Amino acid sequence: MPRTQPTEDLFQLIRDPIEHAALVAHVRGPGDGAVVTFDGCVRNQSHGRRTLYLDYEAYESMALTKIREIASEIHEKFTVNRVAIAHRLGRLEIGETSVFIAVSAPHRPAAFDACRYAIDTLKRTVPIWKKEYFEDGAVWADGELPPAPPDAPIAKPAS
Amino acid sequence: MATASNTIPIKVLFFGRLKEIVGRSEDSPAVAEGASIEDLFSTYRASHPELANYRSSLVASRNQEFAAWSTPLRAGDEVAFLPPVSGG
Numbered sequence: 398m399p400r401t402q403p404t405e406d407l408f409q410l411i412r413d414p415i416e417h418a419a420l421v422a423h424v425r426g427p428g429d430g431a432v433v434t435f436d437g438c439v440r441n442q443s444h445g446r447r448t449l450y451l452d453y454e455a456y457e458s459m460a461l462t463k464i465r466e467i468a469s470e471i472h473e474k475f476t477v478n479r480v481a482i483a484h485r486l487g488r489l490e491i492g493e494t495s496v497f498i499a500v501s502a503p504h505r506p507a508a509f510d511a512c513r514y515a516i517d518t519l520k521r522t523v524p525i526w527k528k529e530y531f532e533d534g535a536v537w538a539d540g541e542l543p544p545a546p547p548d549a550p551i552a553k554p555a556s
Numbered sequence: 557m558a559t560a561s562n563t564i565p566i567k568v569l570f571f572g573r574l575k576e577i578v579g580r581s582e583d584s585p586a587v588a589e590g591a592s593i594e595d596l597f598s599t600y601r602a603s604h605p606e607l608a609n610y611r612s613s614l615v616a617s618r619n620q621e622f623a624a625w626s627t628p629l630r631a632g633d634e635v636a637f638l639p640p641v642s643g644g
Contacts, residue, residue, distance in 0.1 A: 437644050453643070456571055456636055459620040460643075484643060496644050516644060524617070524636075525643030526572040537573050540640030545615040545622040 408464045409483040410457055415494045424479040424501040431505035433512040437496035439489050443538070449530045453486045453495065456524040460484070463523045467515055475511040477502040482515060484525060495527075562589045564631040568596065572639040574614075577606050587629055593618065594625040596635060613640060 407423050409415075417436065425432050439451050468480045481499045489495055498515045502508035520541060527538045563586035570578050578600060587596055593616045601607045616623050617636045629635065 454571060455643070456569065456617075456620075456638065459617060459636070462620050520641070520644040522641070523643050524571065524638050524641055526639060527642045528572075537639065538642040540642030542613060542640045543615050543622060543638070546624040548624045548626040 405479045406465075406468050407479075407481040407483075408461060408468070409481075410455055410460060410486055411483060412485070412487045415483045415485055415497045417494065417497055420481040420483060420497055420499045424481050424499045426478060426501060428503060429478055429501040430503050431508040432499060432501045433505070433508035434500075435496070435498040435512050435516045436494055437516065439491050439493050439495055441491045443529050443531075446531050448491065449532065450491065451489045451495070452528045452530065453484075453489065454526055454528075455484070455486055457486075460523050460525055464519065467518050467522070470518070471500070471511045471514060474514065475502070475507040476504070477507050477511045480511070480515065482519070484519075484523075486525075563587060564589055564629065566596075566629055566632065567634045568600075569634065569636040571636065574607070574610065574637055574639060577604055577610075591629050592625065593623060593627050593629065593635055596629065597625070597637060610639070614638060 407420065421432055421434060440448065442448055464482050468482065471477060471480055478501045483497045485495050498512055500508045500511045500515065522543045526540065528535055529538050565584065565586050568583040568585060570581055575581050615638050616625055617638060618627055619634055
């Protein structure tokens, strides 16, 4: 279950360009000694094939839930003040930002560690998919299979 | 689908290549009471045999949480079959 979220955290799934500076300003406060950001952007090639553009889609309600869970985990694991995570959906051109993460903390080690944790976990657990468009076709990008509960003998519900 | 008395309504969502295979992003079937997520997938696999190629590389969710394939369905559940995720 998601734990209580500090109200200063910010989560976005948006179709308009991500506003980096606004997210940084959002997490930055007087108690911070560091803000670490991750800017994930659209590369011009994939496995040697020239990429034209990407198209992202999400299971939006679940993706937001999972992003909130990542932030909750960050507050448990690291001494940070605020977290902002934004992911863009729809068609993205080369060079555009697809995901942006900003973490503020009193000291830099926690900010670096938390930012790294956020992007690594997002890529493994948040239901977002990208389709890569090339000159000669399009493919759904190879992804990671999120960890799921194992099948187990089912106990009959008590009802 | 079924109109027998012992069915429950659920909602099913498809994403990525599954949406392309099934040709729709959502469905609102009635399933037999006691059916599992695996049983539900089997009904789609019967109508779209290509889905069998992807069963081992999917995870299931129920009401926005990852769920075991053996999870029994309840009325009003929102189920999704999720391909490997590739955000970021």
